Amino acid sequence: MSDAAFKSVADQPLDVSANAKARMKHWFNDFRTRSMEAGEPYVIASAVSPHEIFHTMDVPVVTNTWYSSIISAKRQSPYYFDLMEKLGYHSDLPRYLSLPMMTTLDNDPERAPYGGLPKPALILDRLRGDYAQRITSKWASAFGCEAFYLDATAQTELIPNWWELAQRDWETLYESHRLDYQVEQLKALIQVAERVTGRKFNYDDFEGEMHRINRAGENVERARNAIASAEKCPVSMPDQLSNVMAATWNRGSQWSVDHTKAYADEIEARVKNREAICPGQKTKLLWLNTGLWFNTAFYRAFEESHGAVFVWSMYSNYLSDGYRKYFDKDPLRALAARSMSMNEQLHLPPWMAGWILKQAEDFGASGAVMLTPVGDRLSSYGTRACIDMLERAGLPVLELSASMVDARLWDNDAMIAEVGDFIETRVQV
Amino acid sequence: MSSDVAKSACERIDLAFSNPEANARAFKDAGGKVVAFLGATVPVEIIAAGGAYPLRLKGGSGDTALADELMEPVRELYLRRIFNRLLAGALDWVDLIVVPRSSEGLLQFYYLIDYARKFRGHTHMPKVVLLDLLQTPFDYTIAYNKARLTELKAEVEAVTGRTISDEALAGQIKLYNSVRGRFRNVIEQQGPAGTLRLKLASFGQTQPAAEFESVLTDLWLGSSQISKGARVALSGSPHETADLYEIFASSGLDIVAEDHDWGAGIYAHDVAENADPIAALEERYRLHGISMRQFVRAKPEYDVSGKDVRPEAVAFYFEENDDTLGWEYPEERKRLADAGIATALLRGPVNSDRCLAALKDLADQFAARTEGGNHE
Numbered sequence: 001m002s003d004a005a006f007k008s009v010a011d012q013p014l015d016v017s018a019n020a021k022a023r024m025k026h027w028f029n030d031f032r033t034r035s036m037e038a039g040e041p042y043v044i045a046s047a048v049s050p051h052e053i054f055h056t057m058d059v060p061v062v063t064n065t066w067y068s069s070i071i072s073a074k075r076q077s078p079y080y081f082d083l084m085e086k087l088g089y090h091s092d093l094p095r096y097l098s099l100p101m102m103t104t105l106d107n108d109p110e111r112a113p114y115g116g117l118p119k120p121a122l123i124l125d126r127l128r129g130d131y132a133q134r135i136t137s138k139w140a141s142a143f144g145c146e147a148f149y150l151d152a153t154a155q156t157e158l159i160p161n162w163w164e165l166a167q168r169d170w171e172t173l174y175e176s177h178r179l180d181y182q183v184e185q186l187k188a189l190i191q192v193a194e195r196v197t198g199r200k201f202n203y204d205d206f207e208g209e210m211h212r213i214n215r216a217g218e219n220v221e222r223a224r225n226a227i228a229s230a231e232k233c234p235v236s237m238p239d240q241l242s243n244v245m246a247a248t249w250n251r252g253s254q255w256s257v258d259h260t261k262a263y264a265d266e267i268e269a270r271v272k273n274r275e276a277i278c279p280g281q282k283t284k285l286l287w288l289n290t291g292l293w294f295n296t297a298f299y300r301a302f303e304e305s306h307g308a309v310f311v312w313s314m315y316s317n318y319l320s321d322g323y324r325k326y327f328d329k330d331p332l333r334a335l336a337a338r339s340m341s342m343n344e345q346l347h348l349p350p351w352m353a354g355w356i357l358k359q360a361e362d363f364g365a366s367g368a369v370m371l372t373p374v375g376d377r378l379s380s381y382g383t384r385a386c387i388d389m390l391e392r393a394g395l396p397v398l399e400l401s402a403s404m405v406d407a408r409l410w411d412n413d414a415m416i417a418e419v420g421d422f423i424e425t426r427v428q429v
Numbered sequence: 430m431s432s433d434v435a436k437s438a439c440e441r442i443d444l445a446f447s448n449p450e451a452n453a454r455a456f457k458d459a460g461g462k463v464v465a466f467l468g469a470t471v472p473v474e475i476i477a478a479g480g481a482y483p484l485r486l487k488g489g490s491g492d493t494a495l496a497d498e499l500m501e502p503v504r505e506l507y508l509r510r511i512f513n514r515l516l517a518g519a520l521d522w523v524d525l526i527v528v529p530r531s532s533e534g535l536l537q538f539y540y541l542i543d544y545a546r547k548f549r550g551h552t553h554m555p556k557v558v559l560l561d562l563l564q565t566p567f568d569y570t571i572a573y574n575k576a577r578l579t580e581l582k583a584e585v586e587a588v589t590g591r592t593i594s595d596e597a598l599a600g601q602i603k604l605y606n607s608v609r610g611r612f613r614n615v616i617e618q619q620g621p622a623g624t625l626r627l628k629l630a631s632f633g634q635t636q637p638a639a640e641f642e643s644v645l646t647d648l649w650l651g652s653s654q655i656s657k658g659a660r661v662a663l664s665g666s667p668h669e670t671a672d673l674y675e676i677f678a679s680s681g682l683d684i685v686a687e688d689h690d691w692g693a694g695i696y697a698h699d700v701a702e703n704a705d706p707i708a709a710l711e712e713r714y715r716l717h718g719i720s721m722r723q724f725v726r727a728k729p730e731y732d733v734s735g736k737d738v739r740p741e742a743v744a745f746y747f748e749e750n751d752d753t754l755g756w757e758y759p760e761e762r763k764r765l766a767d768a769g770i771a772t773a774l775l776r777g778p779v780n781s782d783r784c785l786a787a788l789k790d791l792a793d794q795f796a797a798r799t800e801g802g803n804h805e
Contacts (some may be wrong), residue, residue: 006573088759090776094752127565130721134756151565153573154530158543177576184569377752380501381537385544388499392548415482 006279009270010303014239015132016262020246031060036114041121041197044100044139045347046132050339052198052213055252056108056206057199062117063249067100067389069293070113079111079408094131094376096404097393101139119143121196126150126187128343128408129378135356149193150185153178153241155344161169163321163358164350167217170325170337182336203331209252210331212428216247217324222316224317226267232276233284235267235329237299237310241291248319260319283309284363288356288386288397292316294342294407301416306423310369321355349385353393356386360395367396369419373404398422438647438656439625441640442543446628446671449635453484454522456637461588462524467511467538469634470531470562470718472578472710474601474700477638478593479585480537481524485634486511490643498638499549503750506778507669508538509756515554517556522555525588525660527581529560531720558584564722582707589682598706601638606699608638611645616693619648622656623663623684624674630693631669656683659795662740663687664729664761666748666776670781673746685740686732687781690719693733721753729761730770743770743790744783748777 035042040062045051051061071077077095080102085091087105089098106365120143125136126148140147146294156175159165165173176234190201227235233320243263245258279305287310292298322345325334345351356420368390373379387397397420403409423429445452453463463480466473469485476483488507493500496513509529514520528539539559545551561577563570568602578621582593612633616626630646633641649800667689675686698717701709719726732738743765761770773791775784 061604088762090747090755090758090775092747092749092750092776094750127722130753131756131758133724134721134753138756138760149565150569151563151567153563154536154561155558156559156561158540177573181569181573185567188567188569250758348540349591350548375502377750378533380503381533382540384501385541385548388545389548415440 006274006276006281009276010233010277010279014263015242015265016259017239017242017264019259020243021249023246023259026251029038031062032114035060036118038115039118042118042197043122043193044117044120044196045124046097046126048128048339048342049126050186050189050335051249052194052206052209052252052335053186053201054197056209057193057198057201059121059193059197061118063098064097066093066249067103067113067117068096071099071103072294072407074113074413075407076111076113078408080106080119081406089150092302092363092375094378096373096376097132097407098135101135101142104139104142116313120145122137122192124150126152126339128152128367131378137224145198146192148189150182150339151188153181153340155341158348158350160350161354161358162345163355166321166337166341166345168249168326169362170334170341171309174337174341178340179333179336182332182340184350185340186332186336189328207331210325210327210334212254213251214324214326216251216256216260217320218348219257220247221262221318221320222242223264223267224261224320225362226264226271227311228364230271232274232275232279232281233272233309233311234275234276234277237287237313237370238296240316241313244317244319248315248323251319253321266393278303278307278309280304280307281309283367283423283427284309284311284358284364284365285423285427286360286365286368287313288368289314289383290371290373292371292402293404295410295412298415302330302419302423306381306420307429308423308427311365312362314355316344317359318346331348347379347382349389353389355388356390357393357395365395366425366429369422370397372397372399372401374401375403379404396426398426434647435649435651436707437483438649439643439662441644442625443549444630444649445636446620449487449631452636453482456482457522457524458655463522464525464527464585464588466510466529468529468531468535468720469562469695470564470714470719471527471560471716472700472718474592474598474605474706474710475495475578475582475637477605478597478601479589480624481585481589482637484523486520486634487772489514490670499545501567504537505534505723505748505750507667508534512538512541512545516551518553518566519695520555521523524555525584526557527560527584528557529565529718529720531562531718531722533721550752554753556641562711562714562718564718564720564724566716566724570715571651571708574715575707576788578641578711580706587692595706599702602706603701603702604638606702608633608642608645609696609699611642612693612696613776615645616733617736618791619650620656621650622654622678623656623687624671625650626689627671627674629685629689631691631696633749634691637691640732656685658683659742659792660685660738660740661791662693662729662738662743663746664747665689665754666751666777667691670779673775676779676785677744680788681795682792684689684744684771684790686730686738688719688727688729694719694720694727697727697733697735701762728758729746730765740770742773742804743794744773744775744788746775746777746779749781751777
């Protein structure tokens with residue numbers, strides 16, 4: 001089939017992308033009206049914590065990563081980095097998750113994005129790494145609010161092909177003793193959440209929410225399969241990110257179900273109509289590890305020059321493979337399964353690499369680029385073994401090291417040259 | 430105390446510090462079982478109750494070339510070295526290795542061993558088990574930990590072929606408490622210099638309890654082995670070698686207390702003897718096991734007996750990729766300043782220019798004080 005048979009949609013975002021952006025804007029306006037202006041209780045939570053509990057209670061949730069990205073986008077991070085050093089925090093401490101705390105310590109509403117976050121009812125964190133407790137306790141102390149810690153039990157055995165068990169046989173996959181513990185933690189969290197927000201947690205509402213997350217995940221799987229099977233990629237990486245992430249942050253809502261359905265429908269229509277973002281596509285690439293949030297245009301920088309298209313990142317279908325947890329009777333245990341396994345699946349070498357190889361095979365990818373954050377030990381763990389496993393399986397990998405929050409340190413020309421050289425010398429076209 | 434006996438004790442301490450695995454290897458060669466472990470949160474009482482030799486592993490001074498194929502350079506150096514030894518087959522003689530989940534680095538180390546065994550063909554390595562001992566102060570954590578310790582007991586029983594009775598466990602708890610008490614007495618009554626105290630603390634981690642007790646009984650320090658110089662407490666990252674302690678000593682400073690997991694603090698807390706043994710071990714290691722995940726860490730200026738050593742300064746040392754302990758530094762600096770105690774920030778590695786320069790600044794401050802007649 002010649003390129004001419006494909007219609008270019010290189011400059012056409014999906015129609016649904018505008019809805020995703022509008023929804024995120026709506027979310028922020030809602031948060032601003034209810035919590036920043038009217039003082040309604042809200043919760044700051046890490047990205048991998050069980051937001052579902054607060055969604056069920058109609059309590060706004062702000063993720064520290066979201067606010068960190070806003071600080072970076074507004075180019076305020078250098079100021080807060082300087083503040084960190086002035087306060088005595090040494091320069092090697094991880095910065096991505098600590099930027100929001102710095103706005104609170106600084107206490108300068110004129111400078112902080114949106115005037116800074118108001119005092120939350122609770123800060124929720126999962127103690128995956130060793131430093132989360134330290135940052136969260138300091139931040140909660142600065143606000144004068146309560147903190148809740150979800151301890152992170154450790155998987156004893158990493159059963160291969162986690163994605164085949166994660167949705168319906170998660171009891172086997174995640175080990176019952178860990179699930180028992182996580183359920184106890186969630187029950188304790190619900191008690192605290194009810195106390196600090198003054199709202200009741202309704203189990204029926206919660207069950208409905210959990211079912212809707214599964215339905216949204218099914219839609220994302222449909223979209224993912226359409227992209228994977230397409231001869232030429234029908235949707236850009238930035239489009240994938242904005243749509244799937246909006247559904248992820250709003251998971252459990254009817255909006256997320258409707259939106260992911262529209263997202264899948266539109267992608268399937270593009271495939272059917274032979275529409276491609278790069279009709280001259282010669283090779284498909286995977287983007288591994290952290291997203292390049294401050295420069296999403298980079299994902300598309302190799303389409304014209306090399307015919308290379310980034311077709312997948314972990315955000316493309318984690319809502320499908322990682323979030324979906326089907327259950328018969330116990331939605332809380334299903335939530336336990338979801339909330340205690342996210343990082344592990346995405347970052348432990350055999351689980352991470354196995355899933356990536358599955359995607360490479362299904363998408364027909366010829367190479368991968370891995371972004372490893374500098375100065376962040378936690379995000380670096382497992383990357384070398386993952387690359388080892390991928391390379392041994394025949395998937396060439398280029399590792400890029402970059403700061404996640406300081407765009408000043410990103411040398412775009414050098415990075416483009418590095419990836420271009422990788423495509424030319426190591427990727428089979 | 431005869432000086433020959435005391436000298437012999439010091440020689441045994443030095444010997445064990447330079448060759449920490451010799452006795453364990455001899456025990457193994459004589460037909461015994463050796464259960465190695467990492468960190469300071471594995472209850473050695475369980476291993477000893479099973480009749481196995483408990484050996485805490487050190488990284489030593491070897492290279493990391495093999496490990497570096499799979500380990501990111503940001504990982505802790507001692508773990509890279511132990512992993513290198515594992516891959517090279519240097520620990521194949523060990524019967525079991527217990528890795529506690531007391532830091533993210535240790536947990537990732539456990540998974541990497543599993544990866545190397547399954548995907549890189551390193552099937553020669555000894556069996557490695559994870560001890561998922563959590564350190565949060567919640568009721569449900571206690572129940573979770575007790576089950577994990579019971580599993581560890583079963584693992585040790587499988588290695589030694591010997592059932593561990595409550596009585597045997599209680600006996601080891603009593604023995605180790607006795608040795609900890611003796612260690613605290615030596616520190617309090619004899620005041621060894623920092624380097625010797627570190628070596629003595631290390632001795633108890635790599636040698637059997639009876640041997641440790643014997644050394645503590647025989648030890649009587651001469652004047653050259655007693656703490657002298659400006660008194661500095663050390664806080665921050667662990668030190669399994671005496672490198673930093675020796676640099677301090679050569680700068681006229683002595684480390685009189687420390688809060689890292691190879692220091693004297695590992696002997697600060699006993700295990701309750703009048704409770705269910707597993708429950709008692711759970712409480713002791715969850716609350717007082719020094720680790721990156723310890724929920725509440727001890728103040729650095731307090732010694733192994735819980736007494737304020739009244740240091741003239743606290744030096745905070747953070748290894749080069751520290752992502753955790755440095756978060757405490759600004760508040761600690763302020764707290765200590767309010768108490769009239771100076772602080773210094775040292776960044777790793779130990780012999781780096783920046784570390785040596787910061788240490789020199791600290792030493793110069795004390796020298797200036799001494800010259801000015803302010804040194805107490």
